[in-house]
Amino acid sequence: MAATYRALASVVMLIGFYVVALLQLAAVAALGVWLYSHSNALVTGKLLLPLVIALGAVAVGLWRAIRTKNEPAPGLVLDERDAPQLWAIVRELATAVDTRAPDEIRLVPEVNAAVGEQSRLLGLIGGRRTLYVGLPLLQAMRVDQLRSVLAHELGHYSGKHTRLGGVAYRGRLAIEGTIERIKPRNPIGLVFKGYSKLYLMVDNAASRRQELEADRASVQLAGHEAATSALRTLPALDAAWNFFMGRYVQSGWQAGLAPDDLFGGFGRLIQARREEIDELQQEVPDRKPSRWDTHPPVGIRIDAMAQLPAGTVAADDRPAHTLLSDVLEAGRRLQSLAVDHDNRQVLPWPEFTHAAIAAGVQRQVDGIYRAAGRFTGTSEPGLTTILDLVRDGRLGEFAEQFFGDVTPEEAAARFTGPMERLLVNAAVRAQRARWALSWGSPAQFVGAAGEPLDLADIAKLAVSAQTLDEALARLAELGVDPGNATVVQRRATADNAGVIGAIGNVKIDDVEHDLLILDRGLVLVGGPGKAGDGEKRLKDMLESTPVATLAARHQFLPYEEMVSVNVTKQIPLRAELTLHDGRVIAMKELFGSVLLERRSRDNLLRVFERINED
Template sequence: MSTALRAAVSVAMLVGFYVLGLLQLAVVGFLLYEIWTHLSGLGAAKLSWVLLVAVGAVVTGLWRAIRSRPSEPEGLLISPEQAPVLWQTVREMATEAGTRAPDEIRLVPEVNAAVSEDTTLLGLIGGTRRLYLGMPLLQTFTVDQLRSVLAHELGHYSGSHTRLSAVAYRGRAAMHETLSRVGKWNVFGWVFKGYGRLYLLVSNAVTRQQEFEADQVSVRVAGLDAAVSTMRELPVIDAAWDFYFGRYVAYGWEHGYAPDDIFGGFGQLYAARTEELARLRDQEPDTETSRWDTHPAIGERIAAMRALPAVQHAPDRRPAAALLPQLDGTGLALQAAVVNFGDREVLPWAEFTAASITAVQQRRADRIFRSAGRRLGVQEAGLAEIFDLVTTGKLGELAAEFFPNATRKEAAVAFADPMDDLITLAAVRSGVATFQHSWSAPARLVDAAGEPVDYAEIAKLAVDPQTVEEARERLAAIGVHVDAARVVESKATASGADVLGAMASLKVDDQDSDLILLNRGFVFVPAPKGSGEGEKRLKEMLSNNDPAVLAGLYRFVPYEEVTDAKILKAVPISFELTLHDGTSIAVKARWTGEELGDSRDTVEAVLKRISERAE
């Protein structure tokens, strides 16, 4: 499809979107005229209000889309003076690709590369060109592979794919703003939803074809072997990036800690996890894609590359970092530019890992300590109090809360695993053990000499009234103070919690409320009386607030404080929660209430689990 035709299609569809809005305004105007011509009084006012509310959401979305502008460029700007070899490589490859080189190169914290261009007059006049390079690519690719990525992105320039980026942005912004503001019962929104789906189908089909065209440039300029190797390596890097943030960064981040070198850490992990990465490389890439995807499947792209005429290129297997000197320092500069640490404590990696895992251990322990405190009637409890429960033969009562399908005797025996975690926490707090960081394997618990330690045997002794004193003596002998493990959060919080679902416009103890369901408990948020647009309200609330913030601002009921849950009515759902202090909470959904996704089913599943736990 030529550039002119592509522009015509995009502009025509975008204009058509706004024309739909004008037509609907005209229809509403006609209907209002008919209503007030044939009706009067309260009936006419109600019908008019319904029409105005329905079309108002559409008009608001369109108006916001008209006024929207692309965001400011992101990432760390890299000047030719900072990276002369990289800039020279990009300019030489631009000449080979038959296009003008970018005016800016920016590093971004993504496993991705992209290009953009500021244009005017629907792409007829070019402007500033920007090349975005993901830092993880520079850390993991060879020079050949990076050249392949650069050639692909420059191919978007030579194919004039970026000339319409402003138009495409405006079109997608219009779709998103408008469709996000219309409810599922808004008849006027149905037309826009159908049109939006059609626009995305056409737009995505165009972008998939553009990817094939850019791949052709990649093969011609950088070579077939480099292009195929790059395609196969990208999913590996992406999986490693997700693993890195999920297993190394996220734990501490949620608990108020941050590593001092985020991007440098990824480079070290990638170098250390050779066996796991090799297994990922052995997997065949996907060959199927959806018509809703913006990119073809990797297997499909590789097949298309291999069908092109072969072009020979001298291999360059040096690390891509050779094109950007002082990559470690550049990573720290990128971190300073794009990462917001907030009030988190920044630590070197070894200390960060130890502090992060200790915080996770403490949170798990706090859950047990709070339960022990409730049973003992004390404000704060710790491992010493749990040892006392063992001594008096009452551990089974506490353990049954965590092993609901076991008898009290069985639960006391099974409590050896949680007891192991509590003793580990006491050892860390006593200074005789710590969690040792590793890039090639999970962190392990070691003593002061760096030797692995295991408290499982002592934990088994500690859950039996006959041997609990022996456990206490053995711990004292190795310097572990039982009193060192105590509750830190005496009241459950939603820190680090995830949202499972949300329901709008319920009655909670006869008060109009919205329900935010977290993986740690219920959050009840006061709602306007008899208000509509519940789905919109929920989306805005969750997009603008962290779940923990909502739990702190409004009524938060942790699952651990709920002793029983009864579903009184299935549809619309009505249920009652009973708390440890004997109070109850009555929740009733309305027939007209709205929800996000299948939240009602999720709520029911959570209530059933609580009920089973209570039996």
């Protein structure tokens, strides 16, 4: 019933979308006739042009929706040799729910499972079926839990939910494509945006009913415990995957590195942190529904499962990855297919971890070295530059810029933390220390023989002229020469920078630019074009090109090169940026300037405040 309802709703509302468009077209035509009879062709054309453009966007959206094919998502196709037991379970479950088994099983790099069908004639004729299974599920779940997940997905086939996926997909595509092409201030756009929200509300409500319907198969074919524990596992596993990517992968990826066995690493993390993942599963599941969700909250689904009759199913606590012939090989093959390394250096996990952390520390100390270069006028600053300041009693004067409103004496004492990072970097550069990978805890800093190495005590000695020689002697014992630790990146870049705002058509020294506001600096893009296209232009620019590339291609002003900012007016923004090299840059926001987001100007003003505080 839910499937039929969704089909009817999707088709009727998609037709309704274009009925609305035709009605508006008729209204525009009538308005055009009336205007032409009461004015001239020029006035009529100027008034109707935005409306005609908006209706043209409707036609483009429809054409795009009709021509777009709902192709299978990329992944590793598993044949019988790769996963004989998995195929056997899938066929068994398909028979149990009285549906045709999928034509292929694809392994995907997601904490998810899904089904798809390339149906025709609005779902009236079935097509090729694909079952998608996330490798993280196989790595973390028991066999009976995965059985529950698979039964749920095959339940979608049994309920003929997938046949209508193409209808819903094309409906969303047509409406989204139309909205994208209509400018925010166009009155016709307001009507279509309202209709799109209504469409999503109706379609999502039907989708939620389908999920509850498919949950019946989970309980019947896997039992209450396996079905509910599988549901609890999914958010915990999703959190573990995000932790893995953020803590173990992201920093190295941003540094131009890649691990040679991405999914194998995740499998080892799951084994090492099983207790933490189990604790996450015990958290109270979410029960707060939203009209915009395609799935009911986990808590509501668990409550509904408790009311369903369960079949007699024996528990199977084998690791789900045993359903594959070789999970490690499958992970490596999936990585080669689904992960774009983009010229990154591929390293084994131990080397990847060390290189990733070392690159991050080098980036941090380079900022300190550049500041020391500006302070002393040294063109090749390094650790010896800082240590010379200590010996000359000028460390506090230099360090004030890092700690705000403190005395030079306080700044020198508080410089122990940055000094430790400088010494860590020096030890790594001397190849006398490294970071050792640990799946159950943070990476450990160790010496040449693998023993834990703590340089905090030496750092305390190194910030005082009275104990500096002792610090140098202890560094020499470790085989660390401060002279070899120098700046690598002589000027700050936008590598790995985040975008916190953008303003289109801002005058920089009386020349119009698009202004990209990063968390590390400003990118000034010359020749921006018309102000009316500013928002779309900024979005397209940021979506199509990495900010690091934009910064390299255009003028980049790192915040660390700014001495002060004099804001003479906040709205529209007027400011003068004074740089360390003596230049003064005038910034002037125009009345026609466009904010990418409402907070873009506010974020920039906060950055200016921090610069002045420093």
